[in-house]
Amino acid sequence: MSRFNVRKVAVLGAGVMGAQIAAHLINLRVPVLLFDLATPEKAVERLKKIRPAPLGLASDADLIQSANYDQHLPLLQECDLIIEAIGERMDWKSELYRRIAPHVGAHVILASNTSGLSITALSQELPEVLRERFCGIHFFNPPRYMSLVELIPTAATAATILDDLETFVTTSLGKRVVRALDTPNFVANRVGVAGMLFTLIEADKFGLTCDVVDDLTGRKLGRASSATYRTADVVGLDTLAHVVRTLQDQLPKDSFHAAYAIPAVVSRLIEAGALGAKSGAGFYKKVGRDILRLDPNTLDYVSSSGKAAPEVTALLKLPPAERLAALRASTHPEAQFLWAIYRDTFHYCAVHLAQIAQSARDIDFAMRWGFGWQEGPFETWQRAGWQTIAKWIAEDIAAGRALSREALPAWVMDGRTGVHTPAGSWSTATQSYLAPSALPVYRRQIFPETVVAGPGQQPSTAGTTVFENDFVRAWTLEGEFLIVTIKTKMRTFNTGALKGLGQAVTLAESGFRGLVIWGSGEPFSAGGDLNGFLTIYAREGLDGFGAEQKMFQDVMQQLRFSQVPTVAAVKGYALGGGCEAFLHCDRRVAHFETNVGLVEVNVGLLPGAGGLT
Template sequence: MSITIRKAAVIGSGIMGSGIAAHLANVGIPTLLLDIVPKQLSAEEEKKGLTLEHPAVRSRLAASAIAKLKKTKPSPLYDDAFTSRITPGNLEDDLDKIAGVDWVIEVIVENLDAKRSLLDRIETVWKPSIIVTSNTSGISINAMAEGRSEAFRSSFMGTHFFNPPRYMKLLEVIPAEGTDPQLVQDMKQFGETVLGKGVVIAKDTPNFIANRIGTYGLLVTLQEMERGGYSVEEVDAATGPALGRPKSATFRTLDLVGLDTFIHVADNVRLNVDNEAERRVFTPPTALTQLVERGWLGEKSGQGFYLKRKGESGKSEILSIDLQTLQYTPQKKVSSGSLEAAKLAKGAKEKTKALLGAGDRYSELAWNVMKQVLVYSAEKVGEIADSIQEIDEAMKWGFNWELGPFETWDAIGLVRSVQRMESEGTAVPDWVKEWIAEGNTSFYRKENGKRFYVSSGEFRQIEEARAEIDLKALKEQNRVIKSNSGASLIDIGDGVACLEFHSPNNAIGDDILSMIQQSTEEVRRNWNGLVVANQGRNFCVGANIMILLMEAQEEEWDEIDEIISLFQQSMYKLKRLEKPVVAAPHRMTLGGGVEACMPADQIVAAAETYYGLVEVGVGLIPAGGGCKEFALRVSQQAPHPDTDLLPYLGQVFETVGQAKVSTSGHDAKRLGYFRGVDRIVPNQDHLIYEAKQAVLQMAAEGYVLPAEEKIRIAGSEGRAALQLAAMSMREGGYISDHDLLIAKKLAYVLSGGDLPAGTLVTHQYMLDLEREAFLSLTGEPKTQARMQHMLTKGRALRN
């Protein structure tokens, strides 16, 4: 990558502009946020006696947008403090400041003339080293570039972020005719490495890739709904998870997008394509336009296809609209053989096949929608993108489909599905039929752990990014060193092994603990170091509490003691391994999952890591070394014998006692879960590679296992102070009696029991305290009720 972006400017402080600025701030790029100068004073400004010439008024729009970032949910920021990296300004006073940035992103209204006018102004202060991009959702990049100098056009392209920019993985990069090809590739790499995005190169066509296919799919769904007489609930039941799509399915998605926005996106295709049949598809149905005319725009207006209101009982209820009468009625439960079959099937491929194979009316709806989307996607190869891979990735990253169109086609059987389409009179593109006629049965294939896709009538290998390690592919290449039902140890190259969890939800049970113990011995003898990572949906949701509950209900206390002892011993083996250990958590990393990371020499976490010791939520305390590790950190923060440990310990007590979970990797640092040595990686796909590099660096530097240090405890004085704080919470009605009991146990363990303050204790001493407290709490009926509630309801019980 030959570009370096140290500073950026975003022009337009609306939802998208401020969201992009926030994400640039997230990854450490200071950003100037500009907007127009207001023409009127606000009531608050008038009250303060300000004038339209006051600097605060002139930059009010950008400043207000920055202030709103901290209040927006879900947060656009990894850490609220990152707003300090965004500077507000306005286009009249501060336009010349963009001469000092490396990247300018235009994010103003979706109007070609307005964008051209702004680019004209930008070029007056532009320097050849500055990259300029437009975040348009579908306006022609070439049309925008008309009238610009050749030098400017070489540095200009589209960069279409999806909303919200922090959370949506897709970034479409759209070069114009004069854009420097090397700059396009550099921006792709920058987007992947620095911004953490999945980047596809799109062609300059209406709505580019994802919105072109996605909008088409939503519109044909509406047409099939009208043709088959389906209700809103029925359509969503058949076009959501049962089809490998998000829970928002069709109509919740439209409500989230905004019906007026959706019509605008559809019109952008309808008004800019020549094919009459395509224009008809992109003509919004009457029912949709009627809802917009009434102002029923979806979530932003409070109602759309769904309406949430208070019912007679006082509880919230969600109604759905009848598109024939435009009246809202209570939702009706939808069930059928095909939907049940899809629910029972595992994985998107099997769910899709189960839904389509059942032969009822919901199968028919799903098939009629899907076949049109598959054919349309095939027709657009070469027009909207160069490859089927880019189309598939755009739909997965931009619309959260589990399978892209061509992956779906492979899953349901390419040859068989094409035969069915043609028997029903659906015209399949010639290139697809020619591909099948040559004896091919899929668009993708695997060979020796490598993936290939069809391109120009032949299979082309998918180039794996240097910074990506695919554990599934490595396993297909027979790189498994050891394995059992819950975990595997995999050779990831250069003498580094990866311990992968793969139990249901990656919950830690005997199988994972056994593999941890085996892995530490194997790595000690034969490897340079160990990465603890996996590529499941979540890193680890904690220990298997079902087993604990069953043992507690049977009063098998010795069995529970053995389970906790094994957990502690396994984590301790990780900590005392004579080779470097790096943990690489991502997304949900809770309870025992955190305790599996804390012994590591370094944590290399994904930016989107939601990390926390949550045991109090099920009536317990951390007992796999979590309390011990926090006590050790407190001791290390205040190593002098006379230092008061309580200020440090109080923060830990609050974090663990309130089961605080980070909202990002950076937030985990703020909460004290991560240390200074720990790192955050923006792109989760690069996580295992970066963790491996950290292992190799430590090994190259001559890693020596640190001597085990004793832990200085706060003792009985610290315990009394922590328990007093908990009792005050109880007296104030903030916690229950059982919460207080748990808090007292936690305070006892974290402070090191009844020994005098400043006493140095061993790690095993602290582990014994953890285990004793944990064991006593499992015998409490209210703790067992909490565990039962979590297992059956999926949320914490406050009793």
């Protein structure tokens, strides 16, 4: 079996995306050549100042090898992967492809990091011999932190090229891949930007200010904290307008075309030079320590203090079926707004599934990984009761309340209970349920990503439970190693968690080859349970607190001097007592985005569980 080895990558273009893609490659110790019209030293230096930091260590910028197109094109022969990331203009890319083509080796994969241009059209600018090794690769900004990468093949792209590139992006870069169809804005931006437009339309319809909308459509809705208007500011209103214009120009017959209009307020802000965060003002503006919001009628900035109504916030805490029913039945404008954006997104995804994605799973993954949603639109719809929601959407379409008059596709109303099953996820192209990818990179994952009702085991129930209580689960996959998962909030160590960890070490010594402290997701541990410690102190005084501290120290010593190897598998925060558990294990396997520290020293406290030993 042949293996695609990436010994060096060339990134063409040292703009915002190109330079940060190069930075992420260097983070993961993939050698990289960064090309630009002139040598890109200034772009490399800027990487040290960008926030959030694209580099793990600012000094790693010096590892990026700078190059220019006049002197260094022969160096492309040394590369196994070339990522083109210049400006979004077909004529610029065409000229660049003409220049690099003679220097692209016979084994090299060539990929364009475009967010909207047709990959098929781009491929036509290449010599025919390169077309089977060409595809789109769409990183999300900022590349270090956004987990989604979309891969977009053309009809000519060899299947092995996509498989090799997906394996590299997943294994070496730590990204999550969705294979997209070559349609405008691909998957995540197609649904996400359309959803953003729908939100702005419905907010205007219900008379809601941007701060209230952001309070409603952020964490409370299970989405990114930047919500809607803040996301637009971060992306840049000019960039948003460019993406929207792609929808306008390339989808003239789309039944949602009327919604693909750049909102008047966005156009007015762009004309005024208020492009969002990069210009210092957009929908929001920071003045001193205050964050002001835009008054869309006057374009003045006023106090930003709007919050969601408590009664509507309460509805968002309900399970999906009860939540959507309550929002739809409510007469409160904020609740009606929320039902409208749910409805519009469900309607849009159902109508466009066949055009933009291989299966419903791809849309749900794209929105989770690319836009920070806790669950995708189809997952929410399915959990809320598929046919009930479909009936309500159909009623709104008939009543003219929806943003399009196009009926839901027939498959939606065929009596199904959803689009995700243990067999796979619904594909309108094949009229069947597609199983997840069977690439070796996924087959070796114990817990590959899955969707609601999809195939695969859940970490909370996987394997054989050795013992479990409210604080800890000790379990094993194959009987050789004991795995300990802390179940408390933020995986903090309280009395129960400490006793459970100590019990697990004892069991591992008597019947297993080793012990691993691991839990899915983040954090590893935020440390000691401070509220619990305060309760003990209030109830039992210093003696009780001292006894709790001694227990913490004793368990850490158990880890340190265990008769079997102990391993901390870490992602996210390992702070305070979490750091001490991390330090007392024999080995540590840490994700790149791990933050470790004895934070208590910042307030003059000494680590109490052995952090100084």
